[in-house]
Amino acid sequence: MADYSNIPKDQRKLKSSLNEELPKTSECDIVENLIIGQSGGPSAVINASLAGVILELRERKFAGKVLGMQGGIEQYLAGQPPLDLSQYNDEQLHRLAHTAAAALGSCRVRLVEKDYDRLFSLFEQHQIRYFIYIGGNGSMNTSLRLEQEAKKRGYNLKCIGIPKTIDNDLYGTDHAPGFPSAARWLVIHTIDSGLDLLSMRGFDHVKIIEVMGRHAGWLAAATLLARSEISDPPHIVLVPELPFDEKVFLQKVAEVYEQVGCVLVVASEGLRNKEGKFLAELQAGIAIGRDVNGQALLSIGEGVSGYLTNLVIKELGLKARYDKPGTLQRSAACRSSIDLEEALSLGRASAKYLLEGMSGVMPALKRISNDPYKYAIEPISLSEITGRERVITSEFFKNQELDEAKIKEYLAPLIVPKPEIPFRFH
Incomplete structure (x- = not known):
C-alpha cells in the first residue's frame, strides 16, 4: 500500500480511495453499484448534477456504492480506479454543488469496438449495474451505445445521460445546464x-x-x-x-x-x-x-x-x-441561480429514473411559463437526441x-x- 504519512489526516481517506482497487466479491455476494462520469467541456454547474445524483441516492437508501470515474471513460479504461463517492457528507456535497468545472475530471473520447470488452470487464469487476454520464451530445451518444451494447451482451445495465453543455446545442431540452x-x-x-x-x-x-x-x-x-x-x-x-x-x-x-x-x-x-x-x-x-x-x-x-x-x-x-x-x-463562478437549481434537480431526477427501472433516457427541461419562470423535468429517449443539434x-x-x-x-x-x-x- 502507498505511504500517506506525509498527507494530512483529513486528506488520507480521499487519497486512499483514489489509488486502491475496490474489493472483489464472490458471485453469491453480488451487489448493484452505480458509476458516474463527467465528459466533454466543464461548466459552472456540472458538479451540481453530480451532487444531485449522490444526494438523491442517499435519501432513497441506495444499497450499493456510488462510484465516480476519474477522468471519464477514457481514464477508467486506462485503469484509473473509481472514487467511492458514498463517503462524502452533506456539507461536502453542498460545496461540491457550488464548485465550478468537472470535479471528477473529464475527457473527450469516442469508444471503438475494442473498448467494450475491457469496459464490461471493469463493470463486472466493480459490480456496476447503473451508469450515468453527464455531458453534451457526445456523452449522450456514449450512454446510448453502452445501453445497446449491454443488451447485446445480456449484461444487466441501466444507463442515463444528464444534459450539460454551455453551447446549448443539446437536442430535446429547453436549454442545457451550464x-x-x-x-x-x-x-x-x-x-x-x-x-x-x-x-x-x-x-x-x-x-x-x-x-x-x-x-x-x-x-x-x-x-x-x-x-x-x-x-x-x-x-x-x-x-x-x-x-x-x-x-x-x-x-x-x-x-x-x-x-x-x-x-x-x-x-x-x-x-x-x-x-x-x-x-x-x-x-x-x-x-x-x-x-x-x-x-x-x-x-x-x-x-x-x-x-x-x-x-x-x-x-x-x-x-x-x-x-x-x-x-x-x-467555468466562471458567475453562475445563474436558476442554472444551479436545475442542474441539481436533473441529477436528482436521473437517480430517481434509475431506481424506478428506467434506462436509455435523459432528464430534459420543459419550460412551463416565463413570468413567473416555471419548468418541469421529463425523460426523453436518448435515441431521439443523438445525431441532432439544437x-x-x-x-x-x-x-x-x-x-x-x-x-x-x-x-x-x-x-x-x-x-x-x-x-x-x-
Missing part, C-alpha cells in the same frame, strides 16, 4: 467591454469579442441582453446559423461607427462563409487541427476574431482589436438578423440575477 451561467458571464463581460469601448471613443474604434459556439449561436445571441438601449453594445452579433457576408458586415460596421463612434461586435467561433468554410480556417499560414470527432479546432491561432479584426483594419482603415475569453466563459431556429430571426425581442424573451428568465444596467450620461 449554458445560462456561461451566458450570464458573457452578458456581464459584454457590458463591461462596451463601457470601456464607449469611454475610449476617438481612440479605440472597433472591438471584436469571440465566443464559443461551433454550430449554434446561443451564447453570442445571449449578449443581446447587455443592451438596454438600441445604441448600446453589442452593435453587431454574428451567429453560425446565418452565413457570413463580408460586404454586409463591413457596411454595418461603417454605419454604426458613423452613428455611435465605436463598434462592438460579438461573433461565434463557428462563423462560416457562404461556401460553408469556417472563417477561422481562412487565416493565412494557420493549420487548424482536429479533435477526436474529426471537428476543426476553431480556437487555434487568432480564430474568427482575428479574421474579422484584420478584415476591418484592411478594408475600413479603422483601429480594431479583439478579445477571446476562451475557456474563461465555461441550433437557433427561424422563430428567433427577423429580416436575416437575430430578433432581439424573441431572444430576450427566451433567455431573460434563465439569467438570474439579472446583470445591472449601467448608468450613462445622455
Whole structure:
C-alpha cells in the first residue's frame, strides 16, 4: 500500500480511495453499484448534477456504492480506479454543488469496438449495474451505445445521460445546464467591454469579442441582453446559423461607427462563409487541427476574431482589436441561480429514473411559463437526441438578423440575477 504519512489526516481517506482497487466479491455476494462520469467541456454547474445524483441516492437508501470515474471513460479504461463517492457528507456535497468545472475530471473520447470488452470487464469487476454520464451530445451518444451494447451482451445495465453543455446545442431540452451561467458571464463581460469601448471613443474604434459556439449561436445571441438601449453594445452579433457576408458586415460596421463612434461586435467561433468554410480556417499560414470527432479546432491561432479584426483594419482603415475569453466563459463562478437549481434537480431526477427501472433516457427541461419562470423535468429517449443539434431556429430571426425581442424573451428568465444596467450620461 502507498505511504500517506506525509498527507494530512483529513486528506488520507480521499487519497486512499483514489489509488486502491475496490474489493472483489464472490458471485453469491453480488451487489448493484452505480458509476458516474463527467465528459466533454466543464461548466459552472456540472458538479451540481453530480451532487444531485449522490444526494438523491442517499435519501432513497441506495444499497450499493456510488462510484465516480476519474477522468471519464477514457481514464477508467486506462485503469484509473473509481472514487467511492458514498463517503462524502452533506456539507461536502453542498460545496461540491457550488464548485465550478468537472470535479471528477473529464475527457473527450469516442469508444471503438475494442473498448467494450475491457469496459464490461471493469463493470463486472466493480459490480456496476447503473451508469450515468453527464455531458453534451457526445456523452449522450456514449450512454446510448453502452445501453445497446449491454443488451447485446445480456449484461444487466441501466444507463442515463444528464444534459450539460454551455453551447446549448443539446437536442430535446429547453436549454442545457451550464449554458445560462456561461451566458450570464458573457452578458456581464459584454457590458463591461462596451463601457470601456464607449469611454475610449476617438481612440479605440472597433472591438471584436469571440465566443464559443461551433454550430449554434446561443451564447453570442445571449449578449443581446447587455443592451438596454438600441445604441448600446453589442452593435453587431454574428451567429453560425446565418452565413457570413463580408460586404454586409463591413457596411454595418461603417454605419454604426458613423452613428455611435465605436463598434462592438460579438461573433461565434463557428462563423462560416457562404461556401460553408469556417472563417477561422481562412487565416493565412494557420493549420487548424482536429479533435477526436474529426471537428476543426476553431480556437487555434487568432480564430474568427482575428479574421474579422484584420478584415476591418484592411478594408475600413479603422483601429480594431479583439478579445477571446476562451475557456474563461465555461467555468466562471458567475453562475445563474436558476442554472444551479436545475442542474441539481436533473441529477436528482436521473437517480430517481434509475431506481424506478428506467434506462436509455435523459432528464430534459420543459419550460412551463416565463413570468413567473416555471419548468418541469421529463425523460426523453436518448435515441431521439443523438445525431441532432439544437441550433437557433427561424422563430428567433427577423429580416436575416437575430430578433432581439424573441431572444430576450427566451433567455431573460434563465439569467438570474439579472446583470445591472449601467448608468450613462445622455
